[in-house]
Amino acid sequence: MEMNVLVVDDDEIIIRSCEAVLSAEGFKVTGVTSSKDAMALIDERVFDLVITDLIMPTIDGFELIKWINENHQYTRVIAMTGYSSKAVLRDAIALDIVDFLPKPFFPHTLTEAVKKAVSTPPKVPMPTQDVETYDKGKLKAILQKYKKRPGALIMVLQEAQELIGYLPASVQKIIAKTMKIPVSEVHAVVSFYSYFTMKPMGKYNVRVCQGTACYVKRADEILAKLKDTMGINEGEITHDSLFSLETVRCIGACGLAPVVLVGTDTFGGVDPTKANEILKDYH
Ligand code: FES
Structure with missing residues (x-):
């Protein structure tokens, strides 16, 4: 399976070099020159790995990594920098990155680090579907159906979530733009109703x-039994992405x-000691 790698560096030469080396190894590489552009892309697509410079203007690599850790925990990160002092190394490692590359590096050093990084299991499972792979035509059809109906936001959100599985920020932006309402309003509704989720x-x-x-x-006790059976906590997904x-x-x-x-199935009168049996018929 082709792995998606995002390279973030304010030096375009570094991006082109990484692209040349990693594309030859079969990776699909995208490059951006700022953390702001990186955040927008990561909100839209699932990347297996982000390789980011640490010292960049406006939003530096440390801030970008913190943002990834908060919003896209499944994304592995390699940090790189030309200023590899002990303090920088310590601060980067504290952000739970998978590797650190002091610049300049040899092509084989980059390849080895990337291969090792993508074979490291992500901290949480990768989403099964992202905004690149859902049927955009179907979302457009949902929006066309409701866009002239006042007060139809909840219905749009329900159908969009049924289609995509969750409501990432990029989809909320599309909905807000088409329905001609502020993104903040869409976000407020998504946050208010527990039915809606922004996570895969x-x-x-x-x-x-x-x-x-x-x-x-x-x-x-039912919750404890199910946590134990699935091996996850609330807000998490099993590693095979079968249950959240x-x-x-x-x-x-x-x-x-x-x-x-x-x-959509409801189970009533659940016996806490047998709660695990509920899951047996789901594959
Ligand atoms: S308290 Fe559980 S359904 Fe009402």
Whole structure:
């Protein structure tokens, strides 16, 4: 499978050199000369690896790496710099990068570092789908259907999330532009409703109700059992991207408490000791 590598350096010669070396090894390389452009691209596409210079004007490489760690934890990072003092090295390593390349470096040093980096498992699983691969025609059709209907934002967001699996910032921007409303308004709605998510989800999103009616019927034990079975915590995705796990506050089915949702399926009266059995039929 072709690996996507983003090279960020304010020196175009470095970008071209990395492109030449890594393209010859079968990597798909994209280069940008600023952290700002890098952030915009990383919001739009999934990159297996980012190689970034540390010392750059406006937003430096340290800030870029912090932003990646907060927003795209699955992205591996190699830092490079011509100012490789002990302090710089220490600060870069503290940001949990996979490797550090002092400039200038030999082509084979770059190739070896990149091959090693992409064989390192990402901190969280890579998203199964990103804004490059979803059906843009279908999103356009959803927007065409609703764009002249006032108050249709929630319906647009619901259908967009069903199509893509989540609502990344780039999709929120497209929706805001087409619906002629501020991005901040779209973002506020996405953040307010727990149904919407800005993070990639597993094929089946498992939601465990922790509302009062469910909690008094041992919903906390159900959550613990499911965490243990899946080997993940809330907000995470299993390594095969089959399941993601979330908690919710009352889904309005208190008569069925305790309740677990797997995708669109509802399970009521769940026995905490057998909660793991719910997942058996999902592949
Ligand atoms: S508290 Fe769980 S459904 Fe209401």
